[in-house]
Amino acid sequence: MDDSVNLSRKVVAVAAGEAHTLALTGDGSVYSWGRGMFGRLGTGSEADEPIPVRVNFDCAGRSTEERLRFVGVAAGAYHSLALADDGSIWCWGYNIYGQLGVEGDNATVPHLLQHFIELASPDSLTNESETKSKVPLKVCSVKAGGMMSLAIDNLGALWMWGNCLQQSSSNEDGFFLVSSFIPTPVWDFHGHTVIKVACGNEHVVALVSSGETYKGEDIVCYSWGNNNHGQLGLGDKESRLQPEIIKTFNEDSPWAVYEVACGAFHTALLTHKKKPSDTLESLCWTFGIGDNGQLGHETTQCELFPKPVKGLPQNVYLISVDCGLFHTSVVSSAGDVWSWGMERGLGLCPDATFSGIDRGDALSPLLISCNGPHRPKFQDPVQVACGAAHTVLVAHDGYKLWSWGRGKSGVLGNGNTAHCFTPTMVLWPPLMEDSKQEESKTSGEEGNVGAKDSEGVTETERRLSLAMDEMKLLQSKLSAMERYASILHGSIFGKPFEEDDIPASLQNFGTFDIAKEWENMLEAADRAKLIRLEMSYRNMLAGVKDKLMKRRIQEIVEECLHSSSTGPK
Structure with a gap:
């Protein structure tokens, strides 16, 4: 497989919104799926997509070599951003607060955000003598959260648009949110470099250099916005219009922050000890609302100051963290994934999942086990991303994606809409991409594989159609088998079949020793369950004996009738 094919299949970044996911590949393409x-x-439509589909950007007038190549993606609750390598930002989705950077309705296809085109940096002088020497802006990264969009430019300035904070005229200490489709610079960081940023529903956390330029570990952590649950980590619940330093991670802190994420009303950061340090061990810190355990502190209390998450091993290095609305997930360099928060750390509502x-x-953190051969670890992890109630993990150095949590609207990208309480594989690479690559391989051999037939249908389209039909047939068979298993399981055990009822040997190794599993099940069963099994067995045995008796009687009657009809006359 050549390098271009490898890059087209390699996911280098993901971003999760309320119920959708974006994936960026090594060749600069963007894919989306979900609601x-x-x-x-x-x-171009509002239809759900249960498997990844490629986002089509308007590249009119560009040759194949000049097509847009994207280097970043970001997802708000209901909108999406993509950053191209030329610094242009493309936006689509919900726009009621101007988070797409344009006035008007929602957009079902990407459009170019015009504001940054030929715009000078806010650090440039504006008098006439300096007008000609303005530095052209180039956006280097994009971020989104809630109804807000953010960007960092090549001089380290932070820009915001959408549902932005504004000073309240009636109360000097208060603020309110206002819609703004024009990106506005955050002037508070003038003379410093913004490294990373994250935002929740109504709060923002930024990692900023302590000096004018970033030198490695000289990072100070700022926060501002709504603080009604202590999500700013400043020790109180007073909201802030202006950025303020979180003292735990100020210039004198022994901890260097290298990752930051925001949930709806909570915040998570990853840190390691500043050099010199003998280890590369890291800590995950959380603060804000804790009603559903999303802070991982073994309580449901709010935390006003950053506090390390309890229950994570001390000898691991965490490479990625993200927050859903009410859950949090981290992944280590070794491939261990932990989640905590609402309903078993999946983010699902309590009535949607488990029982008993x-x-x-x-x-506190729960280890999420991989169902593959490296269980419980995920091989070569890259990044974890959390939506409102789903989690996506990029592993195998970007060539495999896993997801779990809410499945409604195809959010998990596995082709169906069922909730998954354990990791399931996203259908990656997409079928269409496989068909295109297969076509490019065989076109040289057959010469006319990509040619259209009399009805204008290419061989690629025909193969894709057949593959989709086969997938639908397999899904139909799977659904029928699941119903059959549930009925059979319910008749024996008196409760619906659940994924947890699958024997461990079948989950782990794909083989099933029925005698051994039956023995294990009997050994683990309590008295009530054994009594029910005995009753089920007696009823089944009685039914079988009754059926055998009836059939034997019928056979005897038929023999007698046959004998009387063929006897001597």
């Missing part, structure tokens, strides 16, 4: 309402998928002793929110 399509408000046009957040960029496909498994029910409830995870107040």
Whole structure:
């Protein structure tokens, strides 16, 4: 496989919105899947997409070599951003607050944000003598959260648009949110470099250089916005219009912050000890609302100051963190993934998932096990991303994607809409991409594989159609088998079949020793379950004996009738 094919299949970044996911590949393409309402998928419609589809950008007048190549993606609750290598920002989805950088309705296809085109940096002088020497702006990264969009330019300035904070005229200490489709620079960081930024529903956290330029570990952590749950980490619940330093991570802190993420009303950061340090061990810190255990502190209390998450091993290095609305996930360099928060750390509502002793929110980290051969670890992890109630992990150095949590609207990208309480594989690479690559391989051999037939259908389209039909047939068969298994399981055990009921040997190794599993099940069963099994067995045995007796009687009657009809006359 050549390098171009490898890059087209390699996911280098993901971003998750309320119920959709964006993936960026090594060749600069953008894919989306999940809920399509408000046009957040960029496909030209509001239809849901249960498997990844490529986002088509308007590249009129560009040759194949000059096509837009993207280097960044970001997802708000219902809108999406993509950053091209030329610094241009493309936006689509929900736009009621101007988060697309333009006045008007929602957009179902990507459009170019015009504001940064030929715009000078806010650090440039504006008098006439200096007009000609203005530095052209080039955006280097994009971020989104809630109804807000953000960008960092090549001089380290931070820009914001959408549902932005404004000073309240009636109360000097208060603020309110106002819609703004014009990107506005955050002047508070003039003379410093903004390294990374994250935002929740109504708060922002930024990692900023302590000096004018970034030198490695000289990072100060700022926060501002709504603070009604302590999500700013400043020790109180007073909201801030202007950025303020979080003292735990100021210039004198022994900790260097290298990752930051925001949930709806909570914040998570990753740190390691500043050099010199003998280890590369890291800590995850959280603060803000803790009602559903999303802070991982073994309680449901709010935290006004940053506090390390309890229950994570000390000898691991965490490479990525993200927050859903009410859950948090981290992944280590070794491939371990932990989640905590609402309903077992999946982000799902309590009535949607577990029952019995498994029910409830995870107040401390739970290890998420991979179902593959490297269980419980995920091989070569890259990044974790959290939507409102789903989680996506990029692993195998970008060539495999896993997802779990809410499945409604195809959010998990696995082709169906069922909730998944354990990791499931995203259908990656997409079928269409496989068909295109297969076509390019065989076109040289057959010469006319890509040619259209009399009805104008290419061989690629025909193969894709057949593949989709086959997938639908397999899904139909799977659904029928699941119903059959549930009925059979319910008749024996008196409760619906659940994924947890699948024997461990079948989950782990793909083989099933029925005698051994039956013995294990009997050994683990309590008295009530054994009594029910005995009753089920007796009823089944009685039914079988009854059926055998009836059939034997019928056979005897038929023999007698046959004998009387053929006897001597």
